[in-house]
Amino acid sequence: MRQIDTDICIIGAGSGGLSVAAGAVQMGARVVLIEGGEMGGDCLNAGCIPSKALIAAAKAAQAMRDGARYGITPVEPEVDFGAVKDHVAQVIQTIAPIDSQERFEGLGVQVIRAWARFTGPDSVEAGETRIKARRFVIATGSRPLVPPIPGAESVPYLTNETIFDLRERPAHLMIIGGGPIGMEMAQAHRRLGCQVTVIEGSRALGRDDPELAAVVLHRLRAEGVDILEDAEVTALAGAAGDITVTLKDGRTVQGSHLLIAVGRKVHLESLNLEAAGVQHDRKGVTVGADLRSSNRRVYAVGDAAGGLQFTHVAGYHAGIVIRQIVLGLPAKARTRHIPWVTYTDPELAQVGLTEAEARKEHGAGVTVLCQEFHHNDRAQAEGKTTGLLKVMVVKGRPVGVSIVGPQAGELIGLWAFAIASRAKISAIAGMVAPYPTLGEISKRAAGAYFSPKLFDNPMLKRFVRLVQRVLP
CATH class of the missing domain: 3.50.50.60 (FAD/NAD(P)-binding domain)
Structure with missing residues (x-):
């Protein structure tokens, strides 16, 4: 050796x-x-990269169905599931040389x-x-974590490590787990023509702000994804192409394929x-x-x-x-400035404290700023007005931001920077955002922090009237 x-x-x-x-x-x-x-590990080969490539293909398919509001005749896309997987493989192959x-x-x-x-x-x-x-x-x-469900040892199931190898479109994909992976795969496969049922033992997207998570769940249900919450799985049975999931309340769900996405x-x-x-x-x-x-x-x-x-x-x-x-310098990791994103449509993003966490930690000292996407001109032009941004502010600094809406994963970056650098909310309010962009929603939210001080202040109004009288 x-x-x-x-x-x-x-x-x-x-x-x-x-x-x-x-x-x-x-x-x-x-x-x-x-x-x-x-x-390259899981991210390149069975995680972030293939899932986002699959989501991109699903988004292209959905765009063909959603043309009516833009004056374009909607059509039902013809999905070549094998070709979609070729696209996924090509994306992996293109990035692989870097790793x-x-x-x-x-x-x-x-x-x-x-x-x-x-x-x-x-x-x-x-x-x-x-x-x-x-x-x-x-x-x-x-x-992937596979829980000890009776029957799991004999029933064929998929995980994120194997689902991207499928070349034939599942007729009915059942997903155990309503977290980010489960919901991303649910919407993508539904848009690619599969019947999809999500089975979650507690609350779907339970880690995120429930008000914002509800927006995502409403969209998925509207697109035809069946989401069962508070549905504990007690047994699995069947064979390839015909699998039965039994729930604690006695209900059963039958499908052709089973994806287990309950954690890592x-x-x-x-x-x-x-x-x-x-x-x-x-x-x-x-x-x-x-x-x-x-x-x-x-x-x-x-x-x-x-x-x-x-x-x-x-x-x-x-x-x-x-x-x-390498350098012999002290360094410590923190977590409050770490963002995360669920890449559904609309996207769901978070950095720092949620509203509930901020109120629990800071009580009456927290101010919650909200901006809805339908007030944003770019969102109106794009026809993507469903969404909400929440900023939790304590002593003039953002301590948490939650976003649901188009490109939430891109928009959260500014707030991740603000929290990491301990910037004041005034820095975001003073930013000049190009018009028309979705990014203006962050500036408007930050500006709302100062609105009561500027527009609902009697003393300021008296001062302004005085200034107007003395100005030449």
Whole structure:
């Protein structure tokens, strides 16, 4: 068995691992990157990229149905489901070289394609190679969680890792799980011609502001998605093409395909973390704000760190770790400025505190600003007026923003920046937004914070009358 001595050993070539590897090696560190699966991880191969490519195809199909309001005769699209999957595969193939083994080896990273396991506090084995490193970064990501539902062991089901391989359109897709993945896949498949039923044990999109989530759920139901809430699944039965889901109240749902989308499980089992003295639980590696584990040589990023499970969080964590293990500078991760988006139509985006969270934390000290999309001229021109923006303000600074509406995922970026930089609401109000854009809705919301002070202030009105009398 050969041995490599290096500065940094990274386990996992997903978003977080690749970001650490690229940054560290280009700054001069010796880097070994270990990956037993596909380069690019879940995001490229079975998550963000294929799902958004599928959503784009579904959006194109829906546009053909929605032409009447623009004076265009609506038609029912002819969907070639196999060709849609070719589009998804092509998008992955186009992006893949950025995450490829060849690119990273070209940067100077030693890439080992094997599964890794710790053999001690400062050593890892992968295939026929033993790696000793000054620092390790666990970036193994997560995989779909399959709950222990009776019958799951014998019934064929899909997860996000397998659904994009389907070439034949499902006649009736049943989805267990009403979170972001479940709702995105529900709308996309409905728009591509499938009958779709979503089964959620509690409240669909339960993590988001219920007022805004209701807008998304109303749209999906209007498009023909059947959404069952407070519907606990107790059993699965059947075979390929004919599957039955039994609910706790005795109801049954029958369909041709079943997608399980109830959450993610961190991938740590094969790492032998006990040998390295790394504490962990079912949520992930136990880390502090500096992302360092109980073994001072070992850090964790992204899903493996046990927090928010988003690709952009893994990239953010990579920067925190690089500052420490490459530059020797202190750094700590925060979460209040991390945005997330559900890419339904309309989109649903959040950063910081929701209204309920802000009121619980700040009580009467929170001001909630609201702006509806139907007041935005660009939204009117586009015929996309359904939506709402909420800004939660405390002591003149935004502490949370919720948006449902067209391009909410793009609009949330400004507010993520504002919260990250602790900007005052006056900075957004003073911004000049181009006209007509959806972005004006953020400026109008911020301006509304000052409206009572300007327009409902008797003292100010008396002062203005005085000024008008003395002005030459």
